[in-house]
Structures are given as C-alpha cells and as structure tokens.
Amino acid sequence: MQLNEKKEYILSRINLAKNKNDALKLNSEFRNYIKELYSEIKKIDDIEEKKKFGKEINDFKSEIKEKIDELISSFEQDSVSSECDPYIFKPSIKVGNSHPLIKLYKEMEKVLINLGFSVVQGPEIELDKYNFEKLNMPYFHPARDMQDTFYVKSPKVLLRSHTSSVQIRSIEKMSMPISIISPGTVYRVDDIDTQHTPMFYQVEGLSVGKKISFANLKFVLITLLKEVFGNQTEVRFRPTYYPYTEPSAAIDMSCPKCGKKGCSVCSRSGWITVLGSGMVHPKVLEDSGVDSEKYTGFAFGLGLNRLAMIYFDMNEIKKFYENDVSIWNQL
Numbered sequence: 001m002q003l004n005e006k007k008e009y010i011l012s013r014i015n016l017a018k019n020k021n022d023a024l025k026l027n028s029e030f031r032n033y034i035k036e037l038y039s040e041i042k043k044i045d046d047i048e049e050k051k052k053f054g055k056e057i058n059d060f061k062s063e064i065k066e067k068i069d070e071l072i073s074s075f076e077q078d079s080v081s082s083e084c085d086p087y088i089f090k091p092s093i094k095v096g097n098s099h100p101l102i103k104l105y106k107e108m109e110k111v112l113i114n115l116g117f118s119v120v121q122g123p124e125i126e127l128d129k130y131n132f133e134k135l136n137m138p139y140f141h142p143a144r145d146m147q148d149t150f151y152v153k154s155p156k157v158l159l160r161s162h163t164s165s166v167q168i169r170s171i172e173k174m175s176m177p178i179s180i181i182s183p184g185t186v187y188r189v190d191d192i193d194t195q196h197t198p199m200f201y202q203v204e205g206l207s208v209g210k211k212i213s214f215a216n217l218k219f220v221l222i223t224l225l226k227e228v229f230g231n232q233t234e235v236r237f238r239p240t241y242y243p244y245t246e247p248s249a250a251i252d253m254s255c256p257k258c259g260k261k262g263c264s265v266c267s268r269s270g271w272i273t274v275l276g277s278g279m280v281h282p283k284v285l286e287d288s289g290v291d292s293e294k295y296t297g298f299a300f301g302l303g304l305n306r307l308a309m310i311y312f313d314m315n316e317i318k319k320f321y322e323n324d325v326s327i328w329n330q331l
C-alpha cells in the first residue's frame with residue numbers, strides 16, 4: 001500500500017473510532033506499520049532514494065501521530081468529564097467558606113508578599129532559647145512575665161508565646177538580606193474573657209539587610225493598614241518598650257468604626273493600638289551571628305484575632321472558636 005493510500009485509510013479509521021479502545025488499537029497498528037516502513041528502508045541500495053523515502057516516512061509519521069494523539073486525548077477528556085459531573089451536587093448542599101481569621105490573614109499576606117516578604121513557618125512547641133533568650137530576654141528578665149506561657153518541659157521547652165521565635169530561627173538559617181513573615185498559633189496563660197483566650201494567632205514580620213531604617217518600617221506598616229482597612233486610615237507611631245527592639249513603637253490606627261469621633265470599640269479615644277514594632281535590637285542580631293555593624297533590621301507583630309475583631313466588628317474573641325455558622329453568615 002502506498003503511503004498516500006495508507007494515510008487515507010488511517011484517517012477514515014480515525015473518523016470511525018468510537019471509544020478510547022478503538023483509538024489505542026489504531027495507535028498500535030500505526031506504530032507497527034511505521035516499524036515495517038523503517039525496515040524497508042534498509043532494503044534500498046541507492047542513497048538518494050533512501051533519503052527521499054526516509055523523509056516521506058517521517059512526514060507521514062508526524063502528521064498521523066498528531067492526529068491519533070488528538071483522538072486519544074479527546075476520549076480521555078470525555079472520560080474525565082463523565083467521572084466528575086459538576087452538576088451532581090444538589091443546590092441545597094452548602095459549600096464551606098474560609099474562617100474569618102484566615103480571610104483576614106490572606107488579605108494581609110497578599111499585601112506583604114507584594115512588598116517582598118516571604119512566608120516562613122516554625123514549630124509551636126519551642127525551645128526557651130528561641131522564644132526568650134535570643135530575643136534579649138534571659139531567664140531573669142521581667143518582660144517574660146508579660147508573656148506567661150505553658151511549659152511542656154520546664155524550664156527549656158514551652159509552647160511559643162509569640163512567633164518571634166521563627167524570626168530568630170530564620171536569621172540563623174537564612175543568609176542576609178531577609179524579609180519574612182511568620183504567621184501562626186501562639187499560647188499564653190490567660191483566662192478566657194471577651195478579649196483573651198489562652199491560644200490566639202499572630203503575624204510577625206522581619207526585614208534585615210544593609211541600610212534598613214525606621215522609614216522602611218513606617219512605609220510597610222502604613223501600606224499594610226491602609227490596604228487592609230482602607231485608604232482613609234490614619235496611622236501613628238508611639239514610643240514604647242520591647243526587649244528585642246530599639247527604638248520600639250506601638251502602632252495606633254484611626255478607629256475604622258467611628259472615624260476618630262470616639263466609640264465603644266476605641267474606648268472613646270478615636271485610636272486603636274494594633275501592632276508592636278521597632279528596629280531589631282543589635283544584641284538580638286549579634287546573638288544569632290549577624291554583624292550588627294553591617295546589618296540593621298525592623299520587626300513587627302500583631303495579634304490577628306484582635307485585628308479581626310475590629311475588621312469584622314466583633315465584640316468577643318471566643319466567637320472565633322465557637323463554630324457558630326449564624327455569626328459567620330453575618331460577616
């Protein structure tokens with residue numbers, strides 16, 4: 001059979017194929033036929049003729065192979081769509097939604113990733129060294145009392161009281177410069193009331209590099225709050241104290257509920273404290289092996305629950321854990 005005739009024959013078989021089995025059978029016949037053709041080349045003595053015939057076979061092979069591959073994949077798509085019918089779900093079945101904390105976190109994460117930060121995770125059961133010591137809080141330091149935590153194995157292993165421990169691990173592991181955020185669950189010994197639970201969520205950020213200044217910190221945090229709470233949001237920086245930053249600043253934003261007029265959310269002050277921040281203390285950098293003469297950095301941290309309460313206008317922190325769908329539907 002001449003190649004042209006064979007081509008006509010295969011094309012007609014392609015048109016007649018009814019299922020994937022037909023297609024696969026045709027494919028194997030076609031491959032055997034190509035093998036036969038190649039063995040025929042060997043019988044030709046004339047070099048020029050050999051070349052010509054070889055080219056004809058290759059053209060024929062690539063044209064037909066493409067058509068058979070298309071045929072096979074068309075049956076595969078059909079079988080996928082018949083196995084997975086999107087209309088099988090009844091309209092009455094409700095599809096789940098993201099938890100409000102995750103929703104708010106994702107929004108913040110998007111802004112921070114656009115600003116060049118990458119996301120780093122760390123262990124929730126942590127060593128005292130990473131949770132306190134390397135953050136300039138030796139065992140006698142009174143600032144530890146503000147973060148009274150749960151000890152898994154006293155005095156060295158504990159449930160982390162902040163995600164700053166991930167920052168220290170990152171400084172040790174990664175090469176400078178770094179810009180990271182560390183989201184996650186943290187634990188503190190607190191009785192449950194409207195504003196406190198012994199477990200909550202934090203998002204912390206850290207940027208270390210050459211010539212990182214307080215101006216960079218201001219830019220990142222103002223951008224973050226304006227992106228999440230709207231462009232009308234005002235931000236102010238107040239001096240405060242943390243053992244691991246110097247200088248340190250508490251960040252207030254204008255109350256999104258009353259627009260600085262004063263309401264119950266902002267305790268009539270018009271401002272709400274939402275973040276802690278500052279320039280990383282040189283001792284913290286040195287203790288993790290970073291030359292503080294060469295590198296500087298800023299860090300910030302926020303309680304996601306608290307921010308989410310403001311964002312979603314909620315008055316009780318424990319509502320986040322009650323699985324009350326009627327509340328989520330209102331948000």
Ligand SMILES: [Zn+2]
Pocket residue numbers: 255256257258259260261262263264265266267268270271
């Ligand atoms: Zn207010």
